Amino acid sequence: MADFAGTVDAIRFALKRDRLILPICVAGLIGWMAIYVVSYNDLYGTQAELNALYKSVAGNPALVAMSGPTGGLRSLGGALSWDSTPTLSIIGGVFAMFSVIRHTRAEEEDGRTELLLTSGSGRLAPLAAAVTITSFALALASIGYVVALSIGGFEFGPSILLSLSLLGFGLVITGTTAIVAQVTGKARTARGLVGIVIGVAWLLRAIGDTGDGTLSWFSPLGWAQQTRPFWENRWWALLPPLAATGITFGLAFWQLARRDIGSGLIQPRPGPPAASPSLLHPLGFSLRLQRGTIIGWSSMLFLYGFAIGVMGNNIEDILKSSTAFTEAFASASGDLVDSYFASILTVIAIMAAGFTISSALRPHSEESRNRVAMLLAAPLGKVRWVAGHVLIAYVASAMVMALTGLGLGLGLGIATGDFGETGTLLGSGFAQVPAMWLTGSIAVLLFGISSRLSSLAWAILAAFVVIWTVASFGELPQWIVDLSPFSHVPAVPAVSLEVKPLLVMTLLAAAFTAAGLALWCRRDLL
Amino acid sequence: MSAAIEVEGLVKNFGSTRALDGLGLRVEAGQVHGFLGPNGSGKSTTIRILLGLIRASGGSARLFGEDPWKNAVSLHRRLAYVPGDVNLWPNLTGGETIDMLGSLRGGLDPKRRKDLVERFELDLTKKASTYSKGNRQKVALVAALATDAELFIFDEPTSGLDPLKEEVFHECVREITGEGHTVLLSSHILGQVQDLATMFTIIRAGKTVETGTLEELRQIAASAGRDPESLSLEDLFLGIYSS
Numbered sequence: 008m009a010d011f012a013g014t015v016d017a018i019r020f021a022l023k024r025d026r027l028i029l030p031i032c033v034a035g036l037i038g039w040m041a042i043y044v045v046s047y048n049d050l051y052g053t054q055a056e057l058n059a060l061y062k063s064v065a066g067n068p069a070l071v072a073m074s075g076p077t078g079g080l081r082s083l084g085g086a087l088s089w090d091s092t093p094t095l096s097i098i099g100g101v102f103a104m105f106s107v108i109r110h111t112r113a114e115e116e117d118g119r120t121e122l123l124l125t126s127g128s129g130r131l132a133p134l135a136a137a138v139t140i141t142s143f144a145l146a147l148a149s150i151g152y153v154v155a156l157s158i159g160g161f162e163f164g165p166s167i168l169l170s171l172s173l174l175g176f177g178l179v180i181t182g183t184t185a186i187v188a189q190v191t192g193k194a195r196t197a198r199g200l201v202g203i204v205i206g207v208a209w210l211l212r213a214i215g216d217t218g219d220g221t222l223s224w225f226s227p228l229g230w231a232q233q234t235r236p237f238w239e240n241r242w243w244a245l246l247p248p249l250a251a252t253g254i255t256f257g258l259a260f261w262q263l264a265r266r267d268i269g270s271g272l273i274q275p276r277p278g279p280p281a282a283s284p285s286l287l288h289p290l291g292f293s294l295r296l297q298r299g300t301i302i303g304w305s306s307m308l309f310l311y312g313f314a315i316g317v318m319g320n321n322i323e324d325i326l327k328s329s330t331a332f333t334e335a336f337a338s339a340s341g342d343l344v345d346s347y348f349a350s351i352l353t354v355i356a357i358m359a360a361g362f363t364i365s366s367a368l369r370p371h372s373e374e375s376r377n378r379v380a381m382l383l384a385a386p387l388g389k390v391r392w393v394a395g396h397v398l399i400a401y402v403a404s405a406m407v408m409a410l411t412g413l414g415l416g417l418g419l420g421i422a423t424g425d426f427g428e429t430g431t432l433l434g435s436g437f438a439q440v441p442a443m444w445l446t447g448s449i450a451v452l453l454f455g456i457s458s459r460l461s462s463l464a465w466a467i468l469a470a471f472v473v474i475w476t477v478a479s480f481g482e483l484p485q486w487i488v489d490l491s492p493f494s495h496v497p498a499v500p501a502v503s504l505e506v507k508p509l510l511v512m513t514l515l516a517a518a519f520t521a522a523g524l525a526l527w528c529r530r531d532l533l
Numbered sequence: 534m535s536a537a538i539e540v541e542g543l544v545k546n547f548g549s550t551r552a553l554d555g556l557g558l559r560v561e562a563g564q565v566h567g568f569l570g571p572n573g574s575g576k577s578t579t580i581r582i583l584l585g586l587i588r589a590s591g592g593s594a595r596l597f598g599e600d601p602w603k604n605a606v607s608l609h610r611r612l613a614y615v616p617g618d619v620n621l622w623p624n625l626t627g628g629e630t631i632d633m634l635g636s637l638r639g640g641l642d643p644k645r646r647k648d649l650v651e652r653f654e655l656d657l658t659k660k661a662s663t664y665s666k667g668n669r670q671k672v673a674l675v676a677a678l679a680t681d682a683e684l685f686i687f688d689e690p691t692s693g694l695d696p697l698k699e700e701v702f703h704e705c706v707r708e709i710t711g712e713g714h715t716v717l718l719s720s721h722i723l724g725q726v727q728d729l730a731t732m733f734t735i736i737r738a739g740k741t742v743e744t745g746t747l748e749e750l751r752q753i754a755a756s757a758g759r760d761p762e763s764l765s766l767e768d769l770f771l772g773i774y775s776s
Contacts, residue, residue, distance in 0.1 A: 282632030
């Protein structure tokens with residue numbers, strides 16, 4: 008037990024470090040569930056609407072692959088569970104991954120664990136603290152789910168079962184991350200591996216659910232759906248995640264108790280002793296630093312677009328099953344599917360604006376890691392260096408959105424056999440780009456003012472997310488809605504393209520970027 | 534002789550703290566100049582102003598007679614810099630890093646690069662994330678020493694190096710000064726500075742306390758009643774700070 012010495016202090020310290028981010032994440036998860044509760048009450052108010060939904064969805068392989076078995080869709084709770092389980096499971100899992108890595112491998116990589124362990128803390132204390140606060144946060148979120156569901160008029164028992172299913176997936180990912188954090192030497196690699204685990208979990212159950220269901224039982228995400236709340240209410244299906252949580256937690260501690268601090272099983276391999284020509288140019292070097300992120304986002308959003316596109320063929324029936332949906336999407340043109348694609352593209356663009364910000368703020372992360380002085384002490388102009396990263400951010404943002412549109416078009420083409428829409432959808436992806444540039448340029452402006460202000464860009468993006476979400480489901484004063492650039496993107500392909508807002512946003516982005524660069528030129532390096 | 538570095542009455546404020554308070558420093562071309570002072574006395578701040586990374590709040594700093602803030606890029610063609618705390622890009626190997634940094638100043642002499650890598654016994658194929666502190670330092674040293682700069686600015690260049698590699702660094706500095714290059718060397722290893730430098734500037738709390746050759750510093754100490762012949766730079770340094 009001496010190995011656990013100092014766990015309480017470590018928990019206290021971790022909670023202090025996370026006093027802001029942890030409540031925000033928990034509130035975000037609960038808020039997401041609340042949105043499901045409100046929107047399902049809104050969208051499927053009558054049994055007739057539910058029956059129509061069931062008729063359009065049941066047995067549709069694309070939708071079963073996306074979201075799971077559809078047997079529960081005859082009741083409102085069953086429909087909500089079907090829709091929310093994959094999304095909220097994965098978001099909770101991603102939160103668990105970030106939280107556990109942040110307090111284990113990331114700390115160890117930066118050499119702070121060593122300091123802690125040689126100051127009387129037990130060898131297992133940091134991991135114990137990490138999994139404790141992560142599990143605690145997930146449990147709080149689950150309690151919040153139950154409250155939200157109960158307030159929304161859903162049955163209490165099945166609400167608890169649904170919340171526990173979501174908690175189960177979060178805990179399995181917590182344990183899995185704890186293991187991966189022991190195996191890899193680098194936090195980045197660890198996050199990537201857990202991302203793959205989550206992806207494979209989704210894929211296994213997608214194949215299983217469309218087939219005979221066997222493979223679904225090998226996926227933690229599959230388990231989360233096997234409880235079938237509001238439908239069959241199989242409480243016993245909580246056993247696999249419970250067992251997996253115990254086993255993964257145990258394995259992680261077992262590994263940590265046996266390995267050297269600072270090491271992982273996977274060691275970085277040697278690389279080339281000399282630079283390739285592409286590195287010998289400042290822009291090539293910046294591109295090299297950003298390459299991995301760009302490839303990751305491009306492939307992720309292309310596949311996401313593709314999956315949505317494949318489903319697009321069937322989405323019309325689902326949308327028509329709800330009068331509220333029909334009203335929401337029937338706005339300007341008559342084409343439901345086009346309106347749906349337009350709003351999906353906006354959602355993706357808001358997500359991808361996160362990429363634009365992180366990419367445009369690469370100079371900020373370089374600066375805070377103290378890697379800039381050696382570069383700028385060489386004859387490399389301050390502006391040229393930052394402008395290079397910003398240029399990469401803007402070009403890559405356009406590329407990512409074009410790929411999303413292309414994925415949508417190809418997916419739809421494969422589903423319908425008609426690739427005629429591909430060009431339009433690719434262009435519709437592009438239409439989102441000025442709003443992303445504008446978001447990124449705000450980050451550049453903040454970076455120009457001071458290094459410390461840079462992170463505020465994330466809060467601004469969060470505000471855009473909130474504006475978009477609330478505006479889609481409720482009423483917001485128009486002037487608040489107008490604050491978000493994403494409110495000004497024409498809803499192509501559903502409406503004809505209006506160039507003026509795109510032009511204005513592009514010009515504003517250029518002005519902010521120029522101002523940011525000018526300010527950066529005038530300020531001290533951190 | 535023209536001065537490579539001229540600093541007069543230099544002031545730098547960070548918010549309400551005053552890091553430099555009228556500091557003076559003059560380095561003649563072709564000189565190896567030792568720049569000494571305790572932690573937090575303002576050595577690195579001075580160097581960052583000279584590199585144009587931060588802007589002086591008052592006084593003047595001149596590099597080859599020019600303003601380092603305004604003419605940063607053109608001045609940087611003429612200098613090379615090694616920080617005391619080298620942070621590298623974790624996914625690049627040492628070799629890639631050296632070439633990338635070299636390319637910023639138009640490429641390195643491959644023969645000189647190879648020679649330095651051998652002398653410092655640096656494994657170029659390792660990713661920077663796996664380098665120890667000393668090895669990261671070597672990467673920056675090779676990248677700087679393989680250039681043909683007029684002025685070398687070293688800020689604690691050998692921190693983390695083993696004594697053998699420290700000796701290699703000494704040889705390298707002697708070679709570059711033999712070729713007429715100028716060196717500003719900030720270090721806490723006083724034996725090293727005494728060996729390499731001909732002029733010394735000692736600062737405290739952002740002000741210059743003493744400046745001169747070892748002989749001149751000894752004379753100042755002697756006038757305070759100490760035996761000049763036996764005094765090393767270390768004795769002088771400690772003498773200044775204990776008084």
